[in-house]
Amino acid sequence: MKAIGICGSTRKNGTDFAVRRALEILEKEYGVETTYFTVRGKKINMCIHCDDCVKKNTKTCTIFTDDISHINEEFLASDIIILGSPIFEMGMSPQMSAILSRSRPNYNALKEDPNVFYDKLGMAIAVGGARNGGQEMTINSLHGFFHTNGMIPIGASMGVYNGAAIWSQDKVPFTKDVDEYGIKNLDTLTRKVGETLKLIKGIK
Numbered sequence: 001m002k003a004i005g006i007c008g009s010t011r012k013n014g015t016d017f018a019v020r021r022a023l024e025i026l027e028k029e030y031g032v033e034t035t036y037f038t039v040r041g042k043k044i045n046m047c048i049h050c051d052d053c054v055k056k057n058t059k060t061c062t063i064f065t066d067d068i069s070h071i072n073e074e075f076l077a078s079d080i081i082i083l084g085s086p087i088f089e090m091g092m093s094p095q096m097s098a099i100l101s102r103s104r105p106n107y108n109a110l111k112e113d114p115n116v117f118y119d120k121l122g123m124a125i126a127v128g129g130a131r132n133g134g135q136e137m138t139i140n141s142l143h144g145f146f147h148t149n150g151m152i153p154i155g156a157s158m159g160v161y162n163g164a165a166i167w168s169q170d171k172v173p174f175t176k177d178v179d180e181y182g183i184k185n186l187d188t189l190t191r192k193v194g195e196t197l198k199l200i201k202g203i204k
């Protein structure tokens with residue numbers, strides 16, 4: 001069982017903390033093999049909609065070779081995909097948006113097999129400086145990636161709802177005490193993802 005966690009922040013702060021924490025829970029409590037990827041210091045190009053990958057039916061982008069060229073293969077190989085983004089203008093960061101835009105070749109995989117992602121679980125984390133800074137909207141946009149690929153976005157009850165909404169208060173460094181409630185919800189959501197994976201895999 002594999003999970004990839006993407007941190008869409010160029011900083012080592014709230015989003016990095018949250019994505020790493022979720023991966024640690026999955027690894028320690030559910031025996032999931034985890035991979036962490038951060039946009040920090042990475043060369044990332046965004047999709048320019050040339051559709052060359054679609055025309056040539058390739059698995060990866062045909063025109064850009066950069067630090068995210070391997071990400072689509074990682075998505076295909078993972079059971080759990082965690083997308084964590086800092087909030088920029090009440091939406092996801094431009095780096096996270098660039099990564100998701102480059103998943104255009106997934107269309108080729110889906111044409112061949114519309115169920116290629118059907119049992120993959122998606123979890124979204126949004127970290128904002130303001131308490132109501134666009135966390136829910138950002139999470140919904142991240143869920144858009146899971147929906148367009150036919151994955152299963154995971155939410156939870158008792159105030160967690162669509163994802164882990166974290167309020168960093170723009171504090172650097174971010175610690176769990178900055179937003180105890182947000183981190184409690186992150187843990188709850190992560191365990192829901194772990195339990196759902198067990199259900200899907202038929203693990204008691």
Ligand SMILES: Cc1cc2nc3c(=O)[nH]c(=O)nc-3n(C[C@H](O)[C@H](O)[C@H](O)COP(=O)(O)O)c2cc1C
Pocket residue numbers: 009010011012013014015016085086087088089090091127128129130131132133134168169170171174
């Ligand atoms: C360009 C820019 C736009 C931002 N827009 C928002 C926003 O709309 N809502 C919000 O809550 N925080 C906003 N912030 C604050 C960041 O989301 C916040 O500092 C967050 O903790 C950054 O994530 P990090 O701690 O992982 O680096 C913005 C920050 C930047 C640089």
